[in-house]
Amino acid sequence: MDSPAPRVFVSYSHDSQAHKDWVLKLATRLVANGVDVILDQWDLSLGGDLPRFMEAGLVGANRILAVCTSAYTEKANMGSGGVGYEKMILTAQLMQDTSSERIIPVVRDNEAKPPVPTFLASKVYVDFRDDAIYESSYAELVREIHGHKIRPRPRLGTDPFAVAPATVSPQISFSAERYVSPALTGTVVFDYSNNNGRYVVGSGDMAFETAWSGGSSVSIHAYSDPPSIRAIALAVLLPPERSGSPRQRRTPDCVRRARAARLLPLNRARVLCGRISGIRGRRRSRSRAVCRSDRRHFGRL
Numbered sequence: 001m002d003s004p005a006p007r008v009f010v011s012y013s014h015d016s017q018a019h020k021d022w023v024l025k026l027a028t029r030l031v032a033n034g035v036d037v038i039l040d041q042w043d044l045s046l047g048g049d050l051p052r053f054m055e056a057g058l059v060g061a062n063r064i065l066a067v068c069t070s071a072y073t074e075k076a077n078m079g080s081g082g083v084g085y086e087k088m089i090l091t092a093q094l095m096q097d098t099s100s101e102r103i104i105p106v107v108r109d110n111e112a113k114p115p116v117p118t119f120l121a122s123k124v125y126v127d128f129r130d131d132a133i134y135e136s137s138y139a140e141l142v143r144e145i146h147g148h149k150i151r152p153r154p155r156l157g158t159d160p161f162a163v164a165p166a167t168v169s170p171q172i173s174f175s176a177e178r179y180v181s182p183a184l185t186g187t188v189v190f191d192y193s194n195n196n197g198r199y200v201v202g203s204g205d206m207a208f209e210t211a212w213s214g215g216s217s218v219s220i221h222a223y224s225d226p227p228s229i230r231a232i233a234l235a236v237l238l239p240p241e242r243s244g245s246p247r248q249r250r251t252p253d254c255v256r257r258a259r260a261a262r263l264l265p266l267n268r269a270r271v272l273c274g275r276i277s278g279i280r281g282r283r284r285s286r287s288r289a290v291c292r293s294d295r296r297h298f299g300r301l
Contacts, residue, residue: 006145009038009057011086012067013075019109023067026106026138033142051085058089063145064103066090066120070110076117091119104144139205152204154182182207187277198226201272208272220279 027037038057075083105125179195182203192212209226
């Protein structure tokens, strides 16, 4: 039997028609992603009882989205208008359970510090102020509502020292788990002559299983063989400017294994941006690669 959809009440201030439209767009997309949203724009009719609507929505919802614009924050702190009335109800609920995580502050058009009302200052918020990272913020929000983390907690392994005798060296794992870096950015060093040349960066929906092999002393081969890699784009550097820094070509040269040029629709893809900063190889020894990476999530739900 399917579990009931999470029920969410949206608390916001009517700052402008543009802001009301933004809230409506967010709520509509949440409904499309399986969230039962309570919103005055479609649940409250002309002549309806506004205080009763607020009380029923705030009490009956599983989670509360508080869209914290600068106007919302000011009204909540002053206790004025409908925002002040909703704040009064939410504050009473928080007094009964200070550890409650029902309220999710959603920050929008707000440069105040802190960008949330005083009664929500202890809550972790999701930031929607930068439209360039809207998709990443939305993915974080909808996953939180459904109880799924973007960065899931890894499975706890066994103690490598637990079963080893005191006089015997511990059995430290040399399995494929060595070739995983769950961080979203940073530098990794790995031996591409091991683990069939595979190395995983990221975790969850943002995990990329990369594949490598040796080229020459100054080159390395990257492959799109793993299922998580759809295509590889080579960002070619243009000649340096007067400052001495190389300029990156705006349009990447997207290639598959055979290096046939093909454009990749990046607006609907998860992208791993990496730079090979060093290759070390020795005779009768194994080669290592140093890769700096920067990952951004552009996926659409």
